[in-house]
Amino acid sequence: METCFEIKDLNLYYGEKQALKQLNLTIGKNRVTALIGPSGCGKSTFLRCLNRMNDLIENCRISGEIRLLGENIYDSKTNVVQLRTEVGMVFQKPNPFPMSIYDNIAYGPRCQGIRDKKVLDGVVEHSLKSAALWEEVKDRLHDSALALSGGQQQRLCIARAIAMEPEVILMDEPTSALDPIATAKIEELIEQLKTTYTIVIVTHSMQQASRVSDDTAFFLLGEIVEADTTRKLFSKPADQRTEDYITGRFG
Numbered sequence: 001m002e003t004c005f006e007i008k009d010l011n012l013y014y015g016e017k018q019a020l021k022q023l024n025l026t027i028g029k030n031r032v033t034a035l036i037g038p039s040g041c042g043k044s045t046f047l048r049c050l051n052r053m054n055d056l057i058e059n060c061r062i063s064g065e066i067r068l069l070g071e072n073i074y075d076s077k078t079n080v081v082q083l084r085t086e087v088g089m090v091f092q093k094p095n096p097f098p099m100s101i102y103d104n105i106a107y108g109p110r111c112q113g114i115r116d117k118k119v120l121d122g123v124v125e126h127s128l129k130s131a132a133l134w135e136e137v138k139d140r141l142h143d144s145a146l147a148l149s150g151g152q153q154q155r156l157c158i159a160r161a162i163a164m165e166p167e168v169i170l171m172d173e174p175t176s177a178l179d180p181i182a183t184a185k186i187e188e189l190i191e192q193l194k195t196t197y198t199i200v201i202v203t204h205s206m207q208q209a210s211r212v213s214d215d216t217a218f219f220l221l222g223e224i225v226e227a228d229t230t231r232k233l234f235s236k237p238a239d240q241r242t243e244d245y246i247t248g249r250f251g
């Protein structure tokens with residue numbers, strides 16, 4: 001297995017409160033890694049460390065190391081804008097920009113200076129195809145993205161991340177606002193995307209983790225209790241606390 005992220009002795013504090021404790025984890029390239037655990041255990045906080053979104057939070061301090069393809073992303077030389085291009089993010093609630101479907105996708109590439117219409121057309125088509133949305137929207141690319149259904153909006157947000165040619169796509173509970181059919185479409189899409197991208201997904205649903213992920217890390221009170229292949233973690237957990245959680249005894 002090739003390594004995408006290598007996390008070493010990661011600690012994170014919000015002011016005085018320690019939210020992540022001495023985390024160590026290897027995230028494989030072109031794999032889907034699920035982060036599970038009860039509410040407030042630090043899953044989203046950890047996810048945000050992977051593209052330095054926590055930098056935007058006042059009072060947030062971290063120590064330790066996160067390497068992306070060998071480079072320490074917390075190095076003072078890191079270009080954070082570039083990092084967030086390489087490590088895209090999709091949120092719980094679909095958040096398309098209030099503009100057309102086309103412009104949502106072209107926005108990032110335009111910010112990078114791409115102006116050629118043919119090139120932008122190609123990026124839009126490729127991104128929408130990769131996000132399994134093209135067939136549904138190809139005849140109305142210039143309509144408002146806000147008119148799409150929730151599931152379509154979420155796939156649009158995935159397409160918007162893809163347009164930046166990322167290495168990694170982080171997903172923070174990407175289906176929790178969606179109905180079961182839209183959820184199934186996103187899960188199917190995740191399976192296809194991992195051939196090209198590394199995916200890290202926070203999910204509250206253990207069924208979802210076992211359906212979509214190759215590897216799972218179980219978080220509890222800011223610690224990683226156990227990380228393993230999803231198959232192993234759900235069938236033969238090494239730690240009693242993992243077993244209690246996956247059998248529904250708490251959380």
Ligand SMILES: Nc1ncnc2c1ncn2[C@@H]1O[C@H](COP(=O)(O)OP(=O)(O)OP(=O)(O)O)[C@@H](O)[C@H]1O
Nearest residue numbers: 014017019037038039040041042043044045046057
């Ligand atoms: N901006 C912030 N400032 C202060 N504390 C925060 C901040 N964000 C999160 N926390 C705290 O850090 C801890 C971890 O929160 P986090 O949102 O990462 O957990 P989570 O496992 O993702 O929870 P959930 O599943 O409910 O989203 C919680 O105790 C939370 O209250």
